[in-house]
Amino acid sequence: MIRWFARKWLVVLFRTAVGGFFVLSGFMKLRLPAEEVQALIRSYEVLPSGLTYPAALVLPWVELVPGALLVLGIVPLYSIAAITGMMVFFMALLISVIVRGIPLEDCGCLGGWIRETPPEALGRDVVLFLFCLPVFYHYWNRIRGPGSGGSA
């Protein structure tokens, strides 16, 4: 079934949706003071306190750069691989927040621009993760060479 979803026009659509979301997410965090992003990271209670500020400085760029590369179709296999990895990480984080009962009013995924509870964000992440799969499949097969899979 993944081959059906790996058609070129669908791949472009999924790529734009996923990459666009990461660009938006990174940009919305960049407009905030780093301390606000730090508060967001602290609220997940996974990183040692001393690492939260450096992470806050890096996180927006870690989202923005692969997102922009994916939208523009530059090194798409690497950017979709990075983004898929991040999606898995973010989903794991959200599940851990829900399981641990941490009362987050907002996941902070979009820097407070649009507020989502952890379950809402998890649902959205699952959809975006499913979008990532055909994109990864498509570019993986392009690297492996024609005739090795995919329909583009």
Added chain:
Amino acid sequence: MGNRRILMTAVLLLGTGLPLPAFGTGDHGDPMKGAPGGKVTVIEYSDFQCPACAAMAPVLDRLAQNHPRDVRLIYKNFPLTQIHRWADTAARAGECAYDQDRFWEFHDLLFGSQAEWAGDPAARTRFQDFAGRLKMDRTAFDRCIDSESTRLAVESDSGEGRLLNIHGTPTFFINGKRFVGIWKIEELEKAVRDALSGDAK
């Protein structure tokens, strides 16, 4: 009054150590407690309906108590009205308690019972009950909540917050250094020590 508040905030955030107007003693300025001439100023932008603000209220109180000669705490409103139904009314109620010199008692009551009134459709009545419990003039309190000057006072604080690029609460500044969200007392003690040692240099 709005411009005066902005000017005062700017002065405090710059940490110049200039003599400051007497906070918490009249019908203007912002609620203050702790050391009036303290070397360390903590300015908190807060929302009475924000759970993280309720969690930080006793921490900041303890910080001020631990440094009775050095730390002063100033409260400013930053109600997150998009997500908290009663944030603006609570902020106005706080201003009205301040007008009757009962701000900090009212502050503690609001945060202490936040879970009870936050989801109550009749939260405003509870605020009025709190005013009665604190022996405030309830008629003046009721009139004050709806007054234009109270709305402007809350809006003035929020406007300052927006100028400072504040998006979430609690956001507080310890001699200008920004902190957002929930912090442990030990972490804030270090910030106070840093501020004091910076002042000594």
